[in-house]
Amino acid sequence: MAEERKTDKNREIDIKTGAKEERNCPSFGTVQDYCAVLKNSMTAERWLHSLGVAETAKKMAEFWGADPEKAWLAGIFHDYARELPYRQLMEIAQENGLDILDEERDNPVVLHAPVGAFLVKKDFSITDGEILSAISKHTVGGECLTLLDKIIFLADMVEPSRNWPGVDKLRAKVYQDLDQTMAEAIEGTIEYLQEKGCKVHPVTLKAWHQIKERETNRE
Numbered sequence: 749m750a751e752e753r754k755t756d757k758n759r760e761i762d763i764k765t766g767a768k769e770e771r772n773c774p775s776f777g778t779v780q781d782y783c784a785v786l787k788n789s790m791t792a793e794r795w796l797h798s799l800g801v802a803e804t805a806k807k808m809a810e811f812w813g814a815d816p817e818k819a820w821l822a823g824i825f826h827d828y829a830r831e832l833p834y835r836q837l838m839e840i841a842q843e844n845g846l847d848i849l850d851e852e853r854d855n856p857v858v859l860h861a862p863v864g865a866f867l868v869k870k871d872f873s874i875t876d877g878e879i880l881s882a883i884s885k886h887t888v889g890g891e892c893l894t895l896l897d898k899i900i901f902l903a904d905m906v907e908p909s910r911n912w913p914g915v916d917k918l919r920a921k922v923y924q925d926l927d928q929t930m931a932e933a934i935e936g937t938i939e940y941l942q943e944k945g946c947k948v949h950p951v952t953l954k955a956w957h958q959i960k961e962r963e964t965n966r967e
């Protein structure tokens with residue numbers, strides 16, 4: 749079914765199954781092996797989202813000079829822990845010495861990022877620090893983000909199945925000015941949370957202050 753397959757010059761993805769031509773992953777197994785496990789661990793909707801993030805991240809990496817393979821892997825794995833019950837996210841974080849802030853106790857869903865990175869390392873033997881960092885920081889951001897961290901953070905917000913007000917504007921900007929787009933994405937997130945009366949994660953606030961400081965120093 750031609751319309752269900754996306755092709756680029758190196759490989760093909762079946763959008764329904766995630767099946768890709770055979771190639772080896774950094775640690776073990778093939779992308780096909782990983783995709784089969786991942787697909788079974790999440791809803792069809794989230795799987796489509798994960799494929800969207802992977803493909804968007806790969807294109808952004810090619811554009812901005814990051815490693816496209818790492819970007820694709822970080823994208824496909826980024827929500828591995830997203831569908832775990834909150835109680836389980838808390839337990840995994842506690843049992844494995846991951847920091848849990850008060851804001852995360854109040855809103856455990858954000859833990860799916862660091863817990864996801866932990867589980868991707870444990871379950872798939874992926875040890876690449878850049879991939880794990882990008883997975884770990886994709887919800888709340890962080891200070892001193894790497895190029896890959898920024899790519900995954902933004903790809904998560906703008907991948908093709910995302911449909912929130914303002915997404916088209918941000919989608920166009922990710923190929924114009926990555927730092928400026930990060931600033932706008934973080935600002936938008938803060939405004940959205942404040943409008944809903946939710947607490948803003950302190951790491952997101954720190955990232956925002958850091959961006960503002962840089963802007964002031966540039967002026």
Ligand SMILES: [Fe+2]
Pocket residue numbers: 826827830860886887
């Ligand atoms: Fe996520």
Ligand SMILES: [Fe+2]
Pocket residue numbers: 797801826827904
């Ligand atoms: Fe996501």
